Amino acid sequence: MAALLEVQDIHTFIGQFHILQGVSLEVPEGSITALLGRNGAGKTTTLKSILGLTPPREGKVIFLGEEIGGRRAYEIAAMGIGYVPEYRAIFTGLTVEENLRIAERRKGDLKRKADFIFTLFPDLKRLYRLPGGQLSGGQQQMLAIARALVPDNRLLLIDEPSEGLAPILIQELMGAIRRLSAEVTVLLVDQNFQMTSRLADRYFMIEDGRTVRSGAMADLLNEPDVIRRYLGAVI
Amino acid sequence: MKRYRAFTAFILIVGALVALGYGLFGPQKATAALLSGLTLASLYFLLGAGLSLIFGLMDVLNFAHGVLFMVGAYVGYTVFGNPRLILNTAPLFLALAVGIIAGSRLAPLIPNRRFIPYLLALAGVGVTLWGIRGFPLRPLVAFEPTTAGGAIPTALAQEPLSRMLLRLGQLALAGLLLGPVAARWGREDRRAAPWRSLALGVGLTLLAVLLLLGRDPLERFLLGLSVDVRFFLALVAGAATGAALGALIETTLIRPFYGRPITQIVLTLGLMFAGAELVKFIWGKEGRPPMAVPSLFAQSCRSPNLLAWLTERCSSIDVLGRAFPTYRLFIIAVGLLILVGVALLLKYSRLGMIVRAGVQDSAMVEALGINVRRVFMAVFALGSALAALGGVVAAPFVGVYPEMGSIFQLQAFIAVVIGGMGSYTGTAVGALVLGLARALGDTLVTTGIALPGMAQALRASPAVARASTVLMMAVVLLVRPAGIFGRKE
Ligand SMILES: Nc1ncnc2c1ncn2[C@@H]1O[C@H](COP(=O)(O)OP(=O)(O)OP(=O)(O)O)[C@@H](O)[C@H]1O
Ligand SMILES: [Mg+2]
Numbered sequence: 165m166a167a168l169l170e171v172q173d174i175h176t177f178i179g180q181f182h183i184l185q186g187v188s189l190e191v192p193e194g195s196i197t198a199l200l201g202r203n204g205a206g207k208t209t210t211l212k213s214i215l216g217l218t219p220p221r222e223g224k225v226i227f228l229g230e231e232i233g234g235r236r237a238y239e240i241a242a243m244g245i246g247y248v249p250e251y252r253a254i255f256t257g258l259t260v261e262e263n264l265r266i267a268e269r270r271k272g273d274l275k276r277k278a279d280f281i282f283t284l285f286p287d288l289k290r291l292y293r294l295p296g297g298q299l300s301g302g303q304q305q306m307l308a309i310a311r312a313l314v315p316d317n318r319l320l321l322i323d324e325p326s327e328g329l330a331p332i333l334i335q336e337l338m339g340a341i342r343r344l345s346a347e348v349t350v351l352l353v354d355q356n357f358q359m360t361s362r363l364a365d366r367y368f369m370i371e372d373g374r375t376v377r378s379g380a381m382a383d384l385l386n387e388p389d390v391i392r393r394y395l396g397a398v399i
Numbered sequence: 400m401k402r403y404r405a406f407t408a409f410i411l412i413v414g415a416l417v418a419l420g421y422g423l424f425g426p427q428k429a430t431a432a433l434l435s436g437l438t439l440a441s442l443y444f445l446l447g448a449g450l451s452l453i454f455g456l457m458d459v460l461n462f463a464h465g466v467l468f469m470v471g472a473y474v475g476y477t478v479f480g481n482p483r484l485i486l487n488t489a490p491l492f493l494a495l496a497v498g499i500i501a502g503s504r505l506a507p508l509i510p511n512r513r514f515i516p517y518l519l520a521l522a523g524v525g526v527t528l529w530g531i532r533g534f535p536l537r538p539l540v541a542f543e544p545t546t547a548g549g550a551i552p553t554a555l556a557q558e559p560l561s562r563m564l565l566r567l568g569q570l571a572l573a574g575l576l577l578g579p580v581a582a583r584w585g586r587e588d589r590r591a592a593p594w595r596s597l598a599l600g601v602g603l604t605l606l607a608v609l610l611l612l613g614r615d616p617l618e619r620f621l622l623g624l625s626v627d628v629r630f631f632l633a634l635v636a637g638a639a640t641g642a643a644l645g646a647l648i649e650t651t652l653i654r655p656f657y658g659r660p661i662t663q664i665v666l667t668l669g670l671m672f673a674g675a676e677l678v679k680f681i682w683g684k685e686g687r688p689p690m691a692v693p694s695l696f697a698q699s700c701r702s703p704n705l706l707a708w709l710t711e712r713c714s715s716i717d718v719l720g721r722a723f724p725t726y727r728l729f730i731i732a733v734g735l736l737i738l739v740g741v742a743l744l745l746k747y748s749r750l751g752m753i754v755r756a757g758v759q760d761s762a763m764v765e766a767l768g769i770n771v772r773r774v775f776m777a778v779f780a781l782g783s784a785l786a787a788l789g790g791v792v793a794a795p796f797v798g799v800y801p802e803m804g805s806i807f808q809l810q811a812f813i814a815v816v817i818g819g820m821g822s823y824t825g826t827a828v829g830a831l832v833l834g835l836a837r838a839l840g841d842t843l844v845t846t847g848i849a850l851p852g853m854a855q856a857l858r859a860s861p862a863v864a865r866a867s868t869v870l871m872m873a874v875v876l877l878v879r880p881a882g883i884f885g886r887k888e
Contacts, residue, residue, distance in 0.1 A: 238767075238768050238770045266756055
């Protein structure tokens with residue numbers, strides 16, 4: 165299967181700092197792919213580089229067969245990439261409804277997707293008219309994901325969705341991500357290896373801004389020392 | 400909860416100011432001061448709204464905002480009283496714009512050498528100077544507000560058509576040279592539809608030629624219109640000029656420097672001085688007396704109440720036995736109208752929703768697939784239009800003079816700081832607080848405080864009136880460092 169997204173040896177600078185020094189990855193259509201790495205490895209920067217928020221200086225990003233390096237972030241997003249940033253960056257001053265509506269790319273997007281969104285996150289229906297700032301952490305995370313589902317996206321970039329959530333909520337979140345992955349391809353970053361290992365089919369591991377390993381998640385699970393070494397996680 | 404406290408602070412401050420006024424001066428003078436305060440507040444708000452929106456959304460401190468206020472006032476004043484100046488200069492600007500639009504499409508044909516943009520810019524400026532050389536600015540500007548047609552007969556003041564057409568050609572050529580530079584500088588969207596620039600170019604060319612060919616009948620027509628219509632045209636022309644200038648400033652001075660706030664501040668500060676000098680160069684150092692008011696505010700009489708005023712159209716109205724100019728009520732009404740209109744726009748339109756979201760996190764808005772830069776430009780243009788509208792509205796109240804921009808801008812900045820940078824409600828509140836403080840300060844100077852046992856009232860020096868606004872800011876910032884509606888730093 166041809167990859168939906170291909171990242172080839174990108175280098176990204178933030179100010180003077182050479183943060184990404186050769187990240188490559190591939191996301192096949194219709195799957196969940198995990199991007200693994202320790203704190204500060206460059207996972208968030210990789211997602212932002214794909215989206216053009218921190219444009220890579222070298223290397224290629226290919227989405228839907230087109231090279232998208234150098235385009236503005238809004239153009240890239242409008243090609244069908246939804247971004248769920250870390251720290252659940254919802255708009256606190258906007259109501260839940262507005263947080264969803266603002267993501268519309270065509271009139272009626274929200275109407276079309278409402279049922280799907282509310283079956284995934286029933287709470288949002290009840291909270292529809294509340295300002296986003298009054299939602300709990302878990303609810304805000306649900307809203308951030310729901311927002312990325314409003315337009316017809318082909319790919320979701322989800323960054324640290326489980327951060328700061330209670331274990332019970334993480335279960336709920338996993339269920340939601342699994343169900344939405346039937347509709348849209350996911351590139352998932354999360355420190356919670358229990359969660360990513362159960363959700364993802366494939367993984368890419370980065371360290372110090374470089375891709376160092378990749379493969380099937382099932383194989384990685386058989387290598388506890390690799391997991392300990394790169395992620396500091398124990399399974 | 401935060402908001403609740405902000406509102407409490409607001410009510411307390413305004414309550415204290417009003418109580419102070421009534422306590423010191425009694426109901427008659429205090430009410431007059433209150434209304435004067437509202438008038439000033441309205442103008443501060445028209446300026447401050449744009450400042451605050453632009454800062455909130457783009458983190459840009461636009462020191463050129465006062466220039467837009469002043470230019471609005473001058474353009475409105477000129478459209479109202481001396482349209483021949485507009486009719487003879489607007490085609491030149493249009494020709495330059497057409498040239499730039501055409502030239503920017505030629506950008507890809509220009510070889511990519513470092514020195515070429517400098518060369519083109521130099522040549523473009525040179526040709527521009529050639530195009531405006533010897534332009535009869537003085538005679539065209541000279542006019543007397545009372546006699547239509549001006550101090551110098553139009554036929555003598557303006558140049559023959561052939562000479563003007565030559566100038567159009569020269570300026571279009573200058574634009575053609577500057578266009579590629581502008582395109583690279585402004586980092587225009589690469590895939591803007593070509594038919595759009597074509598349509599725009601043809602439209603502007605037609606407009607320029609029509610204005611020029613029809614300049615004599617048009618002038619007679621415009622001056623023959625009633626004061627009310629001319630006033631309305633002045634409002635529209637002022638606001639439109641503001642919007643166009645705002646868009647131009649955003650694309651040329653702000654957009655290439657996002658993320659470099661110091662550069663933006665220096666550039667807009669530079670524009671503030673340059674703008675004032677340009678206005679002095681065109682219209683002269685001295686100001687002009689207040690512009691004539693529409694007929695609704697023109698009869699020299701005093702109406703007993705609002706209802707009577709609507710039929711009598713008096714220039715002043717009785718407020719507790721004192722005369723208050725009715726035109727100032729109009730200023731207050733315009734301020735309220737814009738306050739409500741922009742609030743509705745922010746709350747219910749998609750643009751407003753994007754602006755509110757962008758104030759919090761513009762990168763996230765862009766990540767949703769929204770062209771945030773275009774929204775920035777729209778907001779810049781809108782804010783500039785409001786400032787320019789404020790200038791036109793102020794012209795019959797304070798007249799027009801080259802310093803009006805920086806004076807009102809300073810007050811608007813203080814209002815925005817008092818209200819809380821980036822908060823729309825805060826700006827309205829800050830403008831109100833500041834207007835009231837200033838009006839109280841003025842009253843303190845003109846009437847003084849009558850203390851029992853003293854033969855003469857204790858009068859403050861005029862400096863007190865000017866200091867009152869700064870004092871107000873100091874008090875508010877002591878209590879709420881981020882301003883009344885400001886978020887924490
Ligand atoms: N604005 C910045 N200026 C300088 N360095 C930065 C900046 N942003 C990120 N970095 C550095 O880039 C590296 C990668 O950061 P990034 O946020 O991509 O890591 P991450 O893998 O997402 O980490 P985490 O698990 O903590 O979210 C880190 O070492 C970080 O310190
Ligand atoms: Mg991160």
